[in-house]
Amino acid sequence: xxxxxxxxxxxxxxxxxxxxxxxxxxxxxxxxxxxxxxxxxxxxxxxxxxxxxxxxxxxxxxxxxxxxxxxxxxxxxxxxxxxxxxxxxxxxxxxxxxxxxxxxxxxxxxxxxxxxxxxxxxxxxxxxxxxxxxxxxxxxxxxxxxxxxxxxxxxxxxxxxxxxxxxxxxxxxxxxxxxxxxxxxxxxxxxxxxxxxxxxxxxxxxxxxxxxxxxxxxxxxxxxxxxxxxxxxxxxxxxxxxxxxxxxx
Amino acid sequence: xxxxxxxxxxxxxxxxxxxxxxxxxxxxxxxxxxxxxxxxxxxxxxxxxxxxxxxxxxxxxxxxxxxxxxxxxxxxxxxxxxxxxxxxxxxxxxxxxxxxxxxxxxxxxxxxxxxxxxxxxxxxxxxxxxxxxxxxxxxxxxxxxxxxxxxxxxxxxxxxxxxxxxxxxxxxxxxxxxxxxxxxxxxxxxxxxxxxxxxxxxxxxxxxxxxxxxxxxxxxxxxxxxxxxxxxxxxxxxxxxxxxxxxxxxxxxxxxxxxxxxxxxxxxxxxxxxxxxxxxxxxxxxxxxxxxxxxxxxxxxxxxxxxxxxxxxxxxxxxxxxxxxxxxxxxxxxxxxxxxxxxxxxxxxxxxxxxxxxxxxxxxxxxxxxxxxxxxxxxxxxxxxxxxxxxxxxxxxxxxxxxxxxxxxxxxxxxxxxxxxxxxxxxxxxxxxxxxxxxxxxxxxxxxxxxxxxxxxxxxxxxxxxxxxxxxxxxxxxxxxx
Numbered sequence: 238x239x240x241x242x243x244x245x246x247x248x249x250x251x252x253x254x255x256x257x258x259x260x261x262x263x264x265x266x267x268x269x270x271x272x273x274x275x276x277x278x279x280x281x282x283x284x285x286x287x288x289x290x291x292x293x294x295x296x297x298x299x300x301x302x303x304x305x306x307x308x309x310x311x312x313x314x315x316x317x318x319x320x321x322x323x324x325x326x327x328x329x330x331x332x333x334x335x336x337x338x339x340x341x342x343x344x345x346x347x348x349x350x351x352x353x354x355x356x357x358x359x360x361x362x363x364x365x366x367x368x369x370x371x372x373x374x375x376x377x378x379x380x381x382x383x384x385x386x387x388x389x390x391x392x393x394x395x396x397x398x399x400x401x402x403x404x405x406x407x408x409x410x411x412x413x414x415x416x417x418x419x420x421x422x423x424x425x426x427x428x429x430x431x432x433x434x435x436x437x438x439x440x441x442x443x444x445x446x447x448x449x450x451x452x453x454x455x456x457x458x459x460x461x462x463x464x465x466x467x468x469x470x471x472x473x474x475x476x477x478x479x480x481x482x483x484x485x486x
Numbered sequence: 487x488x489x490x491x492x493x494x495x496x497x498x499x500x501x502x503x504x505x506x507x508x509x510x511x512x513x514x515x516x517x518x519x520x521x522x523x524x525x526x527x528x529x530x531x532x533x534x535x536x537x538x539x540x541x542x543x544x545x546x547x548x549x550x551x552x553x554x555x556x557x558x559x560x561x562x563x564x565x566x567x568x569x570x571x572x573x574x575x576x577x578x579x580x581x582x583x584x585x586x587x588x589x590x591x592x593x594x595x596x597x598x599x600x601x602x603x604x605x606x607x608x609x610x611x612x613x614x615x616x617x618x619x620x621x622x623x624x625x626x627x628x629x630x631x632x633x634x635x636x637x638x639x640x641x642x643x644x645x646x647x648x649x650x651x652x653x654x655x656x657x658x659x660x661x662x663x664x665x666x667x668x669x670x671x672x673x674x675x676x677x678x679x680x681x682x683x684x685x686x687x688x689x690x691x692x693x694x695x696x697x698x699x700x701x702x703x704x705x706x707x708x709x710x711x712x713x714x715x716x717x718x719x720x721x722x723x724x725x726x727x728x729x730x731x732x733x734x735x736x737x738x739x740x741x742x743x744x745x746x747x748x749x750x751x752x753x754x755x756x757x758x759x760x761x762x763x764x765x766x767x768x769x770x771x772x773x774x775x776x777x778x779x780x781x782x783x784x785x786x787x788x789x790x791x792x793x794x795x796x797x798x799x800x801x802x803x804x805x806x807x808x809x810x811x812x813x814x815x816x817x818x819x820x821x822x823x824x825x826x827x828x829x830x831x832x833x834x835x836x837x838x839x840x841x842x843x844x845x846x847x848x849x850x851x852x853x854x855x856x857x858x859x860x861x862x863x864x865x866x867x868x869x870x871x872x873x874x875x876x877x878x879x880x881x882x883x884x885x886x887x888x889x890x891x892x893x894x895x896x897x898x899x900x901x902x903x904x905x906x907x908x909x910x911x912x913x914x915x916x917x918x919x920x921x922x923x924x925x926x927x928x929x930x931x932x933x934x935x936x937x938x939x940x941x942x943x944x945x946x947x948x949x950x951x952x953x954x955x956x957x958x959x960x961x962x963x964x965x966x967x968x
Binding site: 286287288290309310311314315319320322325326327328329330331335336337339340341343344347379396400 | 914917919920921924926927930934938940941942
């Protein structure tokens with residue numbers, strides 16, 4: 238098993254958001270986590286990534302046989318966890334290529350590898366840019382500064398492609414995307430799918446799941462996963478909404 | 487800020503100052519303290535022409551009447567001028583000859599600082615004037631430059647070999663009575679560099695001076711004069727370091743630049759004097775008057791500075807835009823950490839028509855430090871169609887430091903345009919988390935973000951300096967933030 242979350246409780250400023258989440262993810266799988274606003278979807282993503290504004294009060298998260306909750310954010314990333322941000326952050330004056338070279342080489346250093354030679358790095362960038370159809374000049378621009386909503390999300394998937402994580406968590410990657418951008422982003426995610434890695438897609442809408450077809454769908458409601466099923470569950474949710482699950486589900 | 491960042495913030499101070507060593511060398515001192523005798527002693531040591539001694543004495547007498555300035559946003563402890571040596575020189579060993587006229591101990595000191603004085607060993611074209619305490623020990627490539635008619639030597643040598651040029655230009659941009667520290671410098675200045683680029687000559691290599699304070703209880707009073715004749719071009723760089731000592735040491739410099747018609751002078755500084763320890767003990771007091779005059783039409787002077795060192799920095803590199811269509815530029819990154827204080831900025835004085843000036847100032851404050859931008863843009867009545875653009879940004883790391891902006895704008899001409907923009911920001915937790923989530927550790931993330939913030943200025947530095955400056959920014963803030 239790649240990821241095992243057991244009875245996870247987490248709070249922010251004393252307010253409990255996650256109230257006993259259980260989830261298991263294997264390599265080669267795509268899981269979708271759905272649910273109405275404010276039920277803890279983004280919190281779950283942040284807690285797995287290690288954001289310190291959340292306090293984990295109970296439970297455990299095991300990733301690749303490692304106790305994830307003991308690790309600092311950057312170590313989790315170096316072990317292969319990638320978070321696609323709902324709101325990607327701007328870093329003025331730092332080009333995407335410089336940012337990614339720093340990240341990639343910090344990860345390589347952690348694994349005992351030499352820094353990637355510049356020519357190899359550039360070739361890799363060219364290859365991965367095609368995946369998400371981003372303009373070659375974009376990588377010379379500062380990270381997310383002045384990017385459109387679509388460019389920001391494409392940049393997230395581009396970074397994912399460059400860093401080659403084992404577990405990718407995509408937090409509301411579809412928000413703010415028009416249909417063309419959505420197709421490109423989803424196409425990028427699909428082409429990165431393999432037997433070696435896994436993806437957790439967090440979304441409000443079934444729409445994204447037409448492009449990224451999940452193996453499992455989970456409904457997160459009030460800090461707990463209240464229902465799990467196959468991809469057909471997403472269609473059922475689209476049709477019926479969430480209300481029918483709230484009582485007892 | 488998260489708890490990790492707070493811990494790191496506490497560690498900021500523990501980063502090492504890697505230039506803090508002392509060279510054990512026999513040193514000759516002037517008698518302790520300051521008097522007319524000290525001034526005469528220095529002038530005699532340097533075997534100066536009579537006019538120079540008279541100039542020094544006038545400056546000294548004027549200085550005695552002047553009060554120390556108190557207008558800067560700085561807490562300056564009283565300086566006891568009678569407990570400082572105003573002249574300290576490594577003793578010469580007699581039997582040396584050629585390059586080896588320099589004591590091997592001193593060569594080794596500069597090697598250790600990353601400055602090779604062996605012309606054969608230098609890959610890139612940079613000529614160096616190496617100054618230790620009160621004297622220049624070696625100037626490289628002087629002969630090569632002389633073939634182009636360029637004079638590049640120590641200020642002391644210039645007084646011996648080119649007294650007329652010195653007499654003509656010295657004090658013409660910064661008169662001795664300009665301010666308290668310029669008067670002090672004019673009385674007791676010891677060494678620095680002299681560069682003269684004749685008409686139409688483009689200096690083929692970078693010129694540079696490396697200042698090193700070594701002796702204890704000693705002040706350094708650098709004096710530099712750069713003259714670019716009509717159509718000439720030169721790029722000049724200066725660097726500086728000092729040993730780690732518990733007491734404060736004084737550095738009071740005067741730099742003057744003269745650019746004649748269509749000449750261009752680029753002056754870059756990486757200031758890394760010992761900043762004191764994390765408790766704020768020790769460190770250099772850096773009181774500097776730097777000013778250039780764009781005397782001829784179409785001339786250009788640009789100042790670029792990266793200020794990371796010194797306990798106190800008081801420095802306002804300025805341009806007097808006298809010639810029509812002349813251009814003045816000031817690009818600055820000033821970092822203060824621990825208990826460092828900086829009050830720095832620029833003055834742009836527009837006198838000619840169609841004169842243009844740009845000020846880009848990036849302040850970075852961490853620890854308990856205070857970092858102020860102070861700038862004056864003055865457009866005189868006859869400076870038609872003149873323009874200034876100023877941008878002053880402050881970046882705060884932590885919540886115990888201060889950033890301040892004091893812009894002064896005086897315009898007496900209606901056809902001119904002055905723009906001023908200012909921002910204050912912090913490195914956000916969101917930015918740090920974003921970097922860390924990509925596998926970048928906190929320190930690299932801070933280095934990345936700070937360098938990104940300062941990029942506009944760092945891009946103005948010559949290649950030789952830019953890499954060093956980037957590293958320095960990261961080191962100065964090592965263990966910092968958040």
